[in-house]
Amino acid sequence: GAVVSQHPSRVICKSGTSVKIECRSLDFQATTMFWYRQFPKQSLMLMATSNEGSKATYEQGVEKDKFLINHASLTLSTLTVTSAHPEDSSFYICSASVRRENSPLHFGNGTRLTVT
């Protein structure tokens, strides 16, 4: 079946630094990718939707300058958390699909980000 690879699975960084998370579709061309985050003891929530070759669409309350999303190819999307702070510590997960009605979503295994 379709596989989405997310890297790294865990990352610890210092406050003020930037962290890049990669999401790759390994055996299909993902025209659309989604990024989610889950704060401790809270639900997983959609952050943004990115379509290959265009700017990402961010959900209300998500800072686009803070969470930079790049979807430059059909197999790779990246999420960069810029100038990370402890409150950005969270679980981030991506999913990918092709732009077709009722196409399934395929999820990565997530990235646990800890900002110290």
Add this chain to the structure above:
Amino acid sequence: AQSVTQLDSHVSVSEGTPVLLRCNYSSSYSPSLFWYVQHPNKGLQLLLKYTSAATLVKGINGFEAEFKKSETSFHLTKPSAHMSDAAEYFCVVSRTGNTPLVFGKGTRLSVIA
């Protein structure tokens, strides 16, 4: 705004007995609703989805869910649990369409031999 409440954080059943995982939702739109399963160390897998067609939705591996608008519920059921069903289950609400928007906190299903 959309929200999802999974009423049980952990459900334990004996193998061969029915499974019921409860989910209530809140949505200002006509929602799409999903159930996803996550086995240990694996990604999320779609079990089934409701998108305003039939209210009783059949999914993979014998699971089904019924959309009840009057109760704002979308409970997941299976007649007979199998050991391989042990996993984390997530109820998800969306705007119309296929984009999962808000996940519940998950229900861990344990199946006892």
